[in-house]
Amino acid sequence: MQTRNEETTAVTRRADHLPQLAGEPRNPGMELDMDWVMRAQANTSAIERRAASLPGRRSVKKDYQAAWLLKAISLIDLTTLAGDDTPGRVRRLCAKARQPVRADLLEALGVERLTTGAVCVYHDMVEVAVEALAGSGIPVAAVSTGFPAGLSPFELRVAEIGESVKAGAAEIDIVISRRHVLTGNWQALYDEMREFRAACGEAYVKAILATGELGSLRNVARASLICMMGGADFIKTSTGKESVNATLPVSLVMMRAIRDYEARTGFKVGYKPAGGISKAKDSLVYLSLLKEELGNRWLQPDLFRFGASSLLGDIERQIEHHVTGAYSAAFRHPLA
Numbered sequence: 001m002q003t004r005n006e007e008t009t010a011v012t013r014r015a016d017h018l019p020q021l022a023g024e025p026r027n028p029g030m031e032l033d034m035d036w037v038m039r040a041q042a043n044t045s046a047i048e049r050r051a052a053s054l055p056g057r058r059s060v061k062k063d064y065q066a067a068w069l070l071k072a073i074s075l076i077d078l079t080t081l082a083g084d085d086t087p088g089r090v091r092r093l094c095a096k097a098r099q100p101v102r103a104d105l106l107e108a109l110g111v112e113r114l115t116t117g118a119v120c121v122y123h124d125m126v127e128v129a130v131e132a133l134a135g136s137g138i139p140v141a142a143v144s145t146g147f148p149a150g151l152s153p154f155e156l157r158v159a160e161i162g163e164s165v166k167a168g169a170a171e172i173d174i175v176i177s178r179r180h181v182l183t184g185n186w187q188a189l190y191d192e193m194r195e196f197r198a199a200c201g202e203a204y205v206k207a208i209l210a211t212g213e214l215g216s217l218r219n220v221a222r223a224s225l226i227c228m229m230g231g232a233d234f235i236k237t238s239t240g241k242e243s244v245n246a247t248l249p250v251s252l253v254m255m256r257a258i259r260d261y262e263a264r265t266g267f268k269v270g271y272k273p274a275g276g277i278s279k280a281k282d283s284l285v286y287l288s289l290l291k292e293e294l295g296n297r298w299l300q301p302d303l304f305r306f307g308a309s310s311l312l313g314d315i316e317r318q319i320e321h322h323v324t325g326a327y328s329a330a331f332r333h334p335l336a
């Protein structure tokens, strides 16, 4: 059995990553298989029951919580996506991505180095972020394709991807056209995803489904499959701008679609819940769900990210409590 320090070290050593599938092939996509898409179902009441039971389950021991919180940090796409973003704000965010937790706290936990998974910004801020992160190995993700609504002319959306890649983004978060899902135009959704993937070239492509606008869990399952068939490296729940963003039921559906896709094709696709995840305890629930549904291999930054702007602050506070012994009853996580 690992001691807390051993587990902390093991967890964070794996965080020292580059955003590449270590020796594993990237999902190339496949022909659109409409039979498979139409067979995709989601038993809403069973999924909701399972999701409702998750926060009360005990799967992260209290002694290991600090290690798991450090792990969560290594999986954050630290995000600022605001109309009033400035180069100064983005530089401060990048400094935080390089050193997300105070050095004395890391030392107390026996961790040498820890960074966030990536920094996520609008296209206009890509160059600033790339410069601020130089030498750190932390990739810059750009939201493209007319984020968040994805309703600008198609050629402009494709061109925006090219511009972000040229500016140095290693990852592109595209938004799908929700209307293709809502009107059942699956071929159009597939073609769009193919084009976006091609425009990304070597850059990772994360497909944002905007699940809060897709109408049903069955549509979420179908759109997930189509985006993977179209070559998505990640499927992502939300822009953070919809009225409903990441949820546990949607996460179950998307994780199971990823599992089915791997079973059928052999290719692993990443998962990124985003929007509204701001509490340390919520991040632990997501990680334990991920571990149960997809297994340990997904607990790595090349296959999982949290899209979050304020989660890091709460995790840092909880780690500080843990290290300083001010580990309050308020942070007796329900999984403990």
Ligand SMILES: O=C[C@H](O)COP(=O)(O)O
Pocket (backbone or CB within 6 Å): 079, 081, 120, 238, 239, 240, 241, 274, 275, 276, 277, 307, 308, 309, 310, 311
């Ligand atoms: O992709 C990331 C989201 O836009 C962040 O959403 P949030 O500000 O609710 O954490």
